[in-house]
Amino acid sequence: MSAAPPALELRAVHKSFGRTAIINGVDLAIAKGERHAIIGPNGAGKSTLFNLISGRFPLTSGQILLQGDDVTGREPQEMNRRGLSRSFQITNIFPRLSVYENVRCAVLWSLGYRYSFWHRVGALDSVRARADQIVEQIGLARRRERLAGVLSYAEQRALEIGITIAGGADVILLDEPTAGMSHSETADAVELIRNVTEGRTLVMVEHDMGVVFGLADDISVLVYGRVLASGTPEEIRANKAVQEAYLGTESS
Amino acid sequence: MSPQLLGRLGLWAATAAAMIVLPLAFEQGFALSLLSQIGIAVIFALSYNMLLGQTGMLSFGHAVYYGLGAFVSAHVLNAIGEGGFSLPVTLLPLVGGLAGLAFGIAFGYVTTRRSGTPFAMISLGIAEMVAACALMFPGFFGGEGGIATNRVVGEPWLGISYGPQIQVYYLIAGWCFLCMIAMFALTQTPLGRMANAVRDNPERVRFVGYNPVRVRYLMFCLASFFAGIAGALGTINYEIVTAENVGVVASGSVLIMTFIGGVGHYFGPIIGAGLVSFLQSALSTYTKAWLLYFGVFFIVMIMFAPGGISSLIAVHGPPLRHRLLLRLVPSYALSGAALALLLAGCIALVEMTYHVESGAEFGSELALFGIPLEVATAQPWIAAAAATGIGLALFLATLRFVRRAWAEVNATLQAKEAEA
Numbered sequence: 001m002s003a004a005p006p007a008l009e010l011r012a013v014h015k016s017f018g019r020t021a022i023i024n025g026v027d028l029a030i031a032k033g034e035r036h037a038i039i040g041p042n043g044a045g046k047s048t049l050f051n052l053i054s055g056r057f058p059l060t061s062g063q064i065l066l067q068g069d070d071v072t073g074r075e076p077q078e079m080n081r082r083g084l085s086r087s088f089q090i091t092n093i094f095p096r097l098s099v100y101e102n103v104r105c106a107v108l109w110s111l112g113y114r115y116s117f118w119h120r121v122g123a124l125d126s127v128r129a130r131a132d133q134i135v136e137q138i139g140l141a142r143r144r145e146r147l148a149g150v151l152s153y154a155e156q157r158a159l160e161i162g163i164t165i166a167g168g169a170d171v172i173l174l175d176e177p178t179a180g181m182s183h184s185e186t187a188d189a190v191e192l193i194r195n196v197t198e199g200r201t202l203v204m205v206e207h208d209m210g211v212v213f214g215l216a217d218d219i220s221v222l223v224y225g226r227v228l229a230s231g232t233p234e235e236i237r238a239n240k241a242v243q244e245a246y247l248g249t250e251s252s
Numbered sequence: 253m254s255p256q257l258l259g260r261l262g263l264w265a266a267t268a269a270a271m272i273v274l275p276l277a278f279e280q281g282f283a284l285s286l287l288s289q290i291g292i293a294v295i296f297a298l299s300y301n302m303l304l305g306q307t308g309m310l311s312f313g314h315a316v317y318y319g320l321g322a323f324v325s326a327h328v329l330n331a332i333g334e335g336g337f338s339l340p341v342t343l344l345p346l347v348g349g350l351a352g353l354a355f356g357i358a359f360g361y362v363t364t365r366r367s368g369t370p371f372a373m374i375s376l377g378i379a380e381m382v383a384a385c386a387l388m389f390p391g392f393f394g395g396e397g398g399i400a401t402n403r404v405v406g407e408p409w410l411g412i413s414y415g416p417q418i419q420v421y422y423l424i425a426g427w428c429f430l431c432m433i434a435m436f437a438l439t440q441t442p443l444g445r446m447a448n449a450v451r452d453n454p455e456r457v458r459f460v461g462y463n464p465v466r467v468r469y470l471m472f473c474l475a476s477f478f479a480g481i482a483g484a485l486g487t488i489n490y491e492i493v494t495a496e497n498v499g500v501v502a503s504g505s506v507l508i509m510t511f512i513g514g515v516g517h518y519f520g521p522i523i524g525a526g527l528v529s530f531l532q533s534a535l536s537t538y539t540k541a542w543l544l545y546f547g548v549f550f551i552v553m554i555m556f557a558p559g560g561i562s563s564l565i566a567v568h569g570p571p572l573r574h575r576l577l578l579r580l581v582p583s584y585a586l587s588g589a590a591l592a593l594l595l596a597g598c599i600a601l602v603e604m605t606y607h608v609e610s611g612a613e614f615g616s617e618l619a620l621f622g623i624p625l626e627v628a629t630a631q632p633w634i635a636a637a638a639a640t641g642i643g644l645a646l647f648l649a650t651l652r653f654v655r656r657a658w659a660e661v662n663a664t665l666q667a668k669e670a671e672a
Contacts, residue, residue: 076458094452109461117443
């Protein structure tokens with residue numbers, strides 16, 4: 001027996017919508033504590049892959065293992081309870097709740113309050129402490145009473161990450177966390193991601209190569225629903241097939 | 253104790269005091285039965301808002317749980333009267349609540365699997381189904397005549413027999429107060445907060461560990477419980493329950509109350525229930541056209557104040573806190589005067605038309621606001637049309653002042669916020 005199983009493992013994962021095959025047999029093993037980036041051209045199936053891992057879509061065939069347990073076909077809420085949490089490419093928050101409420105909703109389950117209608121939520125010290133800490137961490141302390149729907153775009157992206165990490169999941173999936181951000185906003189976001197995923201396993205889809213090469217320990221290149229190459233940033237940069245298929249000649 | 257909590261306690265104490273004092277201030281039988289009716293409507297509308305305002309479920313069949321709670325408690329009350337078993341009438345609302353809960357558990361299991369339009373359609377289907385059952389099972393529903401009952405059963409306790417209406421009022425008021433507190437407390441629990449999250453974005457809820465179907469189901473069951481309590485109080489108050497109580501019209505009525513009051517604030521449905529109940533009983537004694545006015549009022553509210561009366565009140569919170577409210581008063585007075593002229597013109601037109609349509613039996617003279625109008629001549633028609641036209645023009649013109657006053661107030665508010 002080897003030591004610890006991978007934090008997340010995909011075995012021969014396939015997904016078709018009707019007769020269109022989007023994911024054609026993806027194998028991937030991501031070790032505990034690793035920061036793993038998935039890159040690839042538009043339409044390669046990166047977001048679909050996230051939707052499969054997080055339980056949003058059912059697989060056509062294959063297997064997904066979380067910390068060594070087979071979790072194929074689990075519902076999103078079950079995946080979340082087992083310690084896998086994801087963000088969305090298109091901001092997906094609770095627009096009519098305050099920033100603080102958004103984060104609080106995301107910590108309640110993990111602290112064991114579930115569907116309780118007999119606790120007063122304002123009196124739960126553990127919930128308040130955790131939510132306060134997250135709001136502070138994502139830099140929105142001054143905005144905590146604002147409705148999430150009226151925040152700036154970059155602030156909403158930060159909140160998106162806050163909701164994702166609030167439950168204390170061990171495996172974090174971030175779908176294009178810096179999409180649509182300016183240079184300085186991107187730098188802040190990278191710092192935030194590095195910060196909040198400390199000691200956790202991170203899988204992210206990202207288009208910004210600066211972010212990818214700055215954050216990732218390992219990179220997988222997804223093309224036409226297959227993993228074309230997997231390795232360290234240096235290996236990926238040097239890989240001829242990747243250069244042809246995706247990076248182009250400019251990134252020699 | 254935080255100032256916020258202290259303020260809240262003060263508000264509850266004031267509410268309780270008002271509920272105790274109101275029937276002493278208005279002694280007439282009419283006022284007392286109106287207040288009783290309002291108390292029941294408040295519970296019913298608040299329970300409806302647990303679905304619509306808090307969880308985002310538009311139900312067209314909430315009266316099912318009110319009505320079934322009412323029928324079950326009517327049968328229980330009759331059984332008590334026949335000596336079948338004993339239960340203080342004071343606790344009968346609990347029976348209604350449990351009946352509502354039981355039907356909520358059964359029907360909600362089906363309806364809450366879907367959200368949005370499918371949920372609304374299924375709720376309507378269940379309402380129609382129960383209404384059809386009311387005609388098919390006369391044993392339980394009493395057929396056309398409904399189930400009559402007598403609330404005076406057993407020995408009076410401390411002089412309370414629930415014979416006099418005032419005692420029934422205080423029973424309703426007590427339960428209404430308890431339910432208001434319980435339903436407010438529910439909004440402050442993990443389930444209550446997650447209900448808001450489900451309303452905003454059910455998809456995201458699944459990715460923070462919750463099953464939105466379960467949240468909807470639990471909220472639905474609890475809302476049915478409170479609706480059942482309201483139904484049992486209706487049984488005690490009216491001493492009769494008919495098939496109309498489970499019908500689609502009753503479900504529509506609670507929807508309208510809640511919407512007019514406003515779904516976005518906890519106190520919205522309380523205002524809506526009070527206002528609509530008042531209009532239903534008061535307006536209907538003054539004019540036969542009251543349903544027309546009511547319908548127009550509802551449409552105007554939906555179009556121009558979709559947040560209901562409570563949102564109209566709530567927008568004045570920030571100006572009030574910063575003592576800027578007085579700056580709005582002049583423009584409001586101008587617009588208000590123009591609106592009054594417009595309304596007077598409209599009402600005169602409607603009433604005169606109604607008078608003419610209802611035939612010669614009343615003669616050609618109509619007394620409106622104490623002014624005798626001869627509807628067979630042209631003058632009152634011309635005057636009413638002129639009032640309507642001029643009122644409308646003035647109202648639209650004066651809206652400019654309201655907008656300008658608000659723009660100034662908002663600019664001042666923003667400046668103050670920037671300072672802070």
